[in-house]
Amino acid sequence: MVVVNLAVLAWMLITSLREHREIFASPFAWPSFAWDNYAEAWRSADFGVAAANSLVLVATAAPAVVVVAAPAGYALGRSIGRAAASLTLYFALGIGVPVQVIVIPLFVLMERLSLVNNLFGLFLLYVTVSLPFTVFLLTGYFASLPAELEEAAAIDGASRLRTFWTIMLPLARSGLITALILNAIGLWNEAFLALVFVQSTDKQTLPLALLGFLAKQQYSGADYGVLFAGVTILVLPMLLLYVWLGRRIVEGMTLGTGK
Known part of the structure; x- marks a missing residue:
């Protein structure tokens, strides 16, 4: 394979x-x-604006997801009781709900909030739909960390917040980086929500620009060299990121399953 x-x-x-x-x-x-294929694809598909939009969304939404999910993952991973188990199951179930099922009520809500065709609205959607997986991933990771360090901090008088911030969070660096990279890759390639909630070309993301370029090629006569150059422009950045940090991703995924 x-x-x-x-x-x-x-x-x-x-x-x-x-x-x-x-x-x-x-x-x-x-x-x-x-090499002119890349220049032609970049010019014909307006990849410049779309790439900037995607870069801004990914650079803000992926860290925001981790910032929100890390305290939740720590609280669920280090807590013992039915409430923590039920909440963990709740987030796990959220992973299995396809976004296509909730897109209509989401659109109605976003329309009432005047956040349709708005990059900030798309940012909120990206953070929201990415939370279940990220919380579930970090919950398992925090649960695998040594409990003795947390107990030692409690004996020294450290609060739960200080223990999380100064001890557990640095130990969870691999898991946090894993969550960040996986979210960045997923959001960079996301097309469905952008297709539904973005209506103007100046706010489209890179996958939307590629879809528009494919449609344009179908009507004007496809130039497959230029077409594959456009696909490569979309795929290559995240591929290089994964090649660069792939070992850290695998390390974070496996360490989070130790308990």
Whole structure:
């Protein structure tokens, strides 16, 4: 499966550097390095504004999700009792609710709050729909941390808040980074909520710009070299981020399942 996915990725990158006629003449030949495909895709699809919007949303929403979820994960992970178990189950159930099921009441609510076609409204939606998974992930991570450190801090007179801030939060750095990166990757590629709640081109995100570019290509005659260049522009940043921090992601995911 890894080999197949790597082969598809390599073919996408190679095809993005080839001319349209070359792709159909010899689909698996070596590329002619048509770098103009990227410039044409960036210009034709208005990727500049869309990339800036996506970058702002991801750079604000992903950290905001972690900031909100970390105290909740700590409280649930270090508490013993039916209430904590019930709340943890509540967040776990939230992961299984598809956003498509709640999009109509969400739209009505956002319309009443005048937050449709608004980047701040999209930011709130991104934070809200990302919370169940992040809280559940960090709950397991905080639960796996040594209880002796927390007990020692309590003996020294530290409050729960100080224990969380000065001891447990630094220990949970790997889990926090894992949650941050997973949310960043998911929000960077998110298209459904943006498609529903964004109505003007100046507020569209990068996936929306790519969808519009695909539609434009269908009506004006597809240039597959430019088309694959557009797809690569969307995929490559998060792919490089994952390659760079992939080991830390796996470490955070596995350490959070130790208890």
